[in-house]
C-alpha cells in the first residue's frame with residue numbers, strides 16, 4: 001500500500017483533525033499520544049473525541065519513552081479496541097524490541113510516527129514551549145537541519161525516518177503530509193479529510209539532515225573516546241553517579257521486574273564489606289557503580305535505540321545515553337543487528353547460529 | 363614481572379569441561395595451579411556480570427569452558443554462551459581491557475589432555491599480559 005494524505009494546519013492541528021476523524025468514523029477506538037495535563041506534558045490514552053483537543057501528538061518532547069508505557073498497557077494482552085499510537089521513531093523501535101522480548105503486544109495498534117527532528121531537552125519544557133521553543137525547532141526542521149537544544153543522541157540519530165510505522169508524517173508549519181505505508185493505514189484513512197494522492201516518502205529529501213546526523217555521530221563518538229576509558233576514565237565519568245538507577249528505570253529496554261543490580265545478589269552484607277575493605281583498604285559507598293553501568297551495557301546494549309531518556313533523567317548530567325549509543329553500536333555490529341528494525345528477527349542473545357563467532361573461541 | 367603468577371577464574375560446565383578437568387586430575391596430567399574453578403550447570407549460565415565481577419575483584423583472567431558444539435547437555439546453552447561472550451568481549455574492548463584476558467573454549471569429558479593444554483595456554487597468555495589493572499579499583503593508587 002502506498003499513498004499520501006495532505007492535511008492543512010500546523011503539525012498538531014493537522015494531526016488532531018485526522019485523529020478526530022478516525023475516532024468519529026469509528027475506524028479507531030482510541031488514541032495514544034502526547035497531551036497536556038496542567039503544567040505537564042504526558043502520554044495520554046483517550047477515547048473521547050472531545051479530548052483530542054488536549055493532545056499535542058507532534059510536540060518535540062519525550063517525557064518518557066512511550067515503549068515503556070505501551071508495554072505496561074499491553075503486557076498481559078492486546079488492548080480491547082483499535083488504538084492509533086503517535087510516537088517517535090526510536091520509541092517505535094524500542095516497542096518492537098519489547099514485542100520481540102514478549103513484553104508487549106502489537107495487536108490492535110496502528111502506529112503513526114513522524115520523520116523526526118529530534119526532541120528538545122524535557123527539563124526545559126515549560127508550558128509556553130509551543131510559543132517559545134517549538135517555532136525555532138520547526139524552522140530548523142523545515143531546512144532539514146538539526147535544531148538547537150535537542151538531545152545529544154538525537155543530533156547523532158540516523159534512524160529519524162520511522163521503521164515499521166503504518167503511517168509516516170512529515171510535520172510542517174502549513175500542512176502535514178501523511179504517508180500510508182500499510183494496508184491497515186489505507187483502510188483507516190478512507191474518507192479522511194485532506195487531499196489523498198499517490199506518492200511515497202522521498203527519503204532523498206532528507207539527505208541534508210542525514211548528512212549532519214552522521215557527522216554529529218562521528219563527532220560524538222570521537223569526543224567520547226570510550227575505547228580509551230579504562231578504570232580511570234570510568235571513575236571519572238561515573239564518579240558523580242548517585243546510584244539512583246533512574247537511567248535504568250526510564251530505559252525502555254530494561255524491563256526486568258527485578259533488576260539484577262537491585263537484587264539480593266548485589267547487596268553488600270557485612271562479610272562482603274569486610275572482604276572488600278581487607279582487599280582495598282577503602283570503598284566508595286554505595287559500591288558497584290561501574291559494575292552496574294558495564295553490566296547494563298552487556299545486558300541491554302544490544303537493544304539500545306539511543307532514545308536519550310537515560311541522559312535526560314540523570315540528575316548529575318552523566319552522558320549515559322551517549323555512552324550507551326556508542327557501546328550499543330559496537331555490540332550491535334557484532335551481529336549486524338539494528339534494534340527495532342524487523343519484528344520477526346530474534347534478538348541476537350536469544351538465538352544463535354551453529355557455525356559463527358569462532359574467533360571468540362580459543 | 364617475570365615472577366608474576368596470574369589468578370585465573372575458570373567457569374566449567376558440569377557435564378563436559380568439569381568432567382574433563384576431573385579426568386585430567388585422575389590421569390595425573392600436570393597443569394599450572396593458577397586457576398580457581400567454579401562449576402556451573404551449563405556454560406550458558408555464565409552471565410557476563412560474573413566475568414566482570416571477577417575482573418573487578420582482582421582476577422587477572424577468566425576462562426569459560428563448556429561442551430563442544432552439538433554436545434550441550436541442554437542442547438544449545440553453549441551456543442548462547444558464545445554470543446553473550448562475544449558481547450562482553452566488545453564491551454571490555456571498549457573499556458580498554460585486553461580482550462585476551464577472557465577466553466572461551468570447548469572441552470569435553472574425555473579431553474583431560476586438552477583441558478591441561480587450555481589451562482596452560484590461558485595462563486601463559488594472561489601472564490604475558492601482566493596483572494589486570496584496568497578494572498581493579500585500588501584506592502590511592
Ligand code: SF4
Pocket residue numbers: 062088089090091116117118119151153154155157158159160305306307308
Ligand atoms: S533518538 Fe532519533 S528517533 Fe528518537 S527522538 Fe531522537 S531523533 Fe527522534
Ligand code: SF4
Pocket residue numbers: 094247250251252253254303304305306307308309310311320321324325
Ligand atoms: S540505554 Fe538510554 S538511550 Fe539506550 S534505550 Fe535505554 S534509555 Fe534509551
Ligand code: SF4
Pocket residue numbers: 240241242243244245246247248310313314315316317318320
Ligand atoms: S541516572 Fe545518573 S546518577 Fe542515577 S544511576 Fe544513572 S548515571 Fe547514576
